[in-house]
Amino acid sequence: MLSMRNYLFSAGLALLVAAASVSITATASPAFASEIKYVVNNVPITTGDIAHRAAFLKLQRKKGSAADEMIDQTLRVAEARRLGIRISDAQVEAAYQRFATTNKMQLKQLDGVMAQSGVGKEHFKEFIRAQMAWNQALSARYRSGEGGSVSEQDAVRRMLDKGGAKPTAMEYMLQQVIFVVPAAERSATLAKRKREADAMRARFNGCNTTREFAKGLIDVTVRDLGRILAPQLPPDWAEQIKATKVGGATATRETDRGVEFIGICSSREVSDDKAAQMVFQSEGSNDKNADELSKKYVEELRKKARIVER
Structure with a gap:
């Protein structure tokens, strides 16, 4: 079971099954024209951004709108920034390295996969940065009660009702x-x-x-x-x-x-009782809860946003 803080990042990176079959002999990304396609709360999204995300979706063998994904990512990044969340370049580089290692690849190989597929390593790194920031924003929302917070006494009661002892x-x-x-x-x-x-x-x-x-x-x-x-x-x-x-x-x-x-x-x-509450909420933050909370949060951001198509 994935924790709330890891869910989006882990689920969003399930792509190397597809990437493993991609030839990495070429190192040049396809050239994408880049004109502003959307402006989201004064932040531009270009046709190049959307093309890179479309290539990323293809690499993941995942359906969806590349434009909508870029709009949602822009909203998530802005919300994380509003909350004071900053992901450093060093954190992103470390995550990129871990991803390569986990998938038994050298950095050069991963760079090659990203280039050959048309995603580009910089686009992938910005995706990583956005996911890490959003995980923290989502965790903050969950802890504040949006994820179904329960009282200390209720947490203990529910655990005891299931036949378990009070957790430590x-x-x-x-x-x-x-x-x-x-x-x-x-x-x-x-x-x-x-x-x-x-x-x-x-x-x-x-x-x-x-x-x-x-x-x-x-x-x-x-x-x-x-x-x-x-x-x-x-x-x-x-x-x-x-x-x-x-x-x-x-x-x-x-x-x-x-x-x-x-x-x-x-x-x-x-x-x-406080420990029980924390453990209960941590164990209760499964994939479904995380997905539902994320969708609800993004929907709220979209309703407030000014999204202009050029």
């Missing part, structure tokens, strides 16, 4: 360390700041000494994130946090704020 969940005490990189200085200082963050992360041995380590460093922010249950972990960090031992820290990551890592101060298994 891991509770983490976390600390976030941010090596701040102003946008104007990003290209010049990001690599240097990453080296500094990696050095501090290597010395990390518990949350009590973090601020001492940070004292002599410029523009370093240390935030105590408090107690967080496993189902509430930020999607981008969840797997790393779960894989890191207490007293250790996750690998550093480039984000819009700069370079970050998260320290695991402590963890414990808890069994209470």
Whole structure:
């Protein structure tokens, strides 16, 4: 069963069964004329964008309107941006690499498949960026109650009615360390700041000494994130946090704020009504729920949008 935060991304990338049979000897994408076809809330969608998406649908062996998909993607990206969600280039590149690895391909091979099919790696990467951002927006909507939120007591009652015991969940005490990189200085200082963050992360041995380590460093922010249950972990960090031992820290990551890592101060298994609620909602977020919630959300965005066809 896929979780809400992974559903759209995973389902949207089920294409390499078809791609595996595509010849990758050629490396040049078909040339697409590019004129503005739609303007969605002042954001243009070109005939080239639509042609790339049509090729993507063909590669997936999937029916649908390429134009409608591009309109929906534009609306999703804008909504994620409104919510303050940003997906960095580094996150996209990492996802692209993971996709190649999962499908037992070298990056060059995947680039070739995308070029030969007419999709193009840049179009695919923007699709990945949009899906990752939308997953976070959808997760936020689900947690806010749109996905069928239940009270703590109702969650416990439903689980007990099914013959199960009250569930447990891991509770983490976390600390976030941010090596701040102003946008104007990003290209010049990001690599240097990453080296500094990696050095501090290597010395990390518990949350009590973090601020001492940070004292002599410029523009370093240390935030105590408090107690967080496993189902509430930020999607981008969840797997790393779960894989890191207490007293250790996750690998550093480039984000819009700069370079970050998260320290695991402590963890414990808890069994209470709040944990039950979180686990129930997490387990209840299946493919059907995710699909229905996504469709409803996009329909709302379409009703409010100004979509002009040229």
